[in-house]
Amino acid sequence: MSGLNTELVPVLRRGFRFQWEPAQGCHVLLYPEGMIKLNDSAGAILAEVDGQRSIGAIVADLSARFPDVQGIAEDIMVFLEVARERFWIEFR
């Protein structure tokens, strides 16, 4: 299990912007001179990262919206860890 404290609040790193790109049909993360195309689950998780909600709240929300997905809490935690390692997000 991931070591993240669920009370932490994830926030996009300064200069990173998350948005939907119709031409590419996916969410992307934009940053200085770069762009990361996100798959559906990464897009769904980052859409919840608003600098207000805690990890716990995000997990609760996504679990309620996708009740059929097994192990969703673990997936979210793993993704957030990776996103932090890559310096896309920070925790407050």
Place this chain on the structure above:
Amino acid sequence: MNDSGSSFAKPGHIPGPPLWLLAELTYRCPLQCPYCSNPLDFAKQSEELTTAQWIEVFRQARELGAAQLGFSGGEPLVRQDLTELIRAARELGYYTNLITSGIGLSEERIAEFAEAGLDHIQISFQAADEEVNNLLAGSSKAFAQKLAMARAVKKHGYPMVLNFVTHRHNIDNIERIIELCIELEADFVELATCQFYGWAELNRAGLLPTKAQLERAERITNEWRAKLAAQGHPCKLIFVTPDYYEERPKACMNGWGSLFLDITPDGTALPCHSAKMLPVQFPKVTEHSLKHIWYDSFGFNRYRGDDWMPEPCRSCDEKDRDFGGCRCQAFMLTGDADNADPVCGKSQHHGLILDARRQAEEAPKGLDELTHRNVHASQLICKS
């Protein structure tokens, strides 16, 4: 706008959208870098698109799918309408990047751009070499200005990319350069050995570092990367080597007309910012829609796919990886843009690259022998 007329689209080759739009707003610039990538004859090209024309370009490119927009030049700060252009681009949904030398920047303008929605400012330490040396010696007003602006950029909440163009006369100071960038809290640092186009090609003998210089610089950069990683430091160091020390060419622009769309000050659309030198006719945004330009124009289809390749590329199993390298480099060095990029060890012209390496070892040119990019030199070189 005229969209009628023939399409040069290649059957079976449908390009993706132009994700990157580079707006070269002007060729005007207060500096005279001897490695400037602007065309040698920039002095002959003083025409510039109007504010409304630029905004229309942004709108059309965004519609095609462009997400990143770079304001560059010349020095984009000399455009009095820059704030207006930033605001329009941001409203269209672009991630907006200002690529500047920092000369002409002030804290008021930084704040004004932020309010207009500018996402990021890249300060290029692209000054004349004596100034670079002054920087490293810790003096000089121009550098005091750059340093002050770098601090102001961070203060106003932007992410910051610092770009250092390195060459044989400053690359040995790489450690100082990295330390300075960390001190300034840069988020990304580009340590880019100058690429040999435009003025840099003219000055190559005075700029190309030796292999030993490069290896040392790369080793130091790697040591710093390890140090930063160990501290969990978010600063990312990007090291760009000149392809003159490679045996295979770079996959130039990720393929001709595949991602990147450059618009020059007068509205000429190019698949890369040095392509204007090629004997290829490129369309203008004042005459055609960007959709036509990207998908159907002759210029943008000229080197798509691989049916244009002669040997050795034609029968090479690596052609999907590097697309035969850079067309501009092939043209500059061999006189024929269809040829394999001479960086490739399989090219019959690879000897030119070996000669340049030898020259870097044995007969380099001094700092005082560089031709500086200015109107006078441009007119002299391009007198026709």
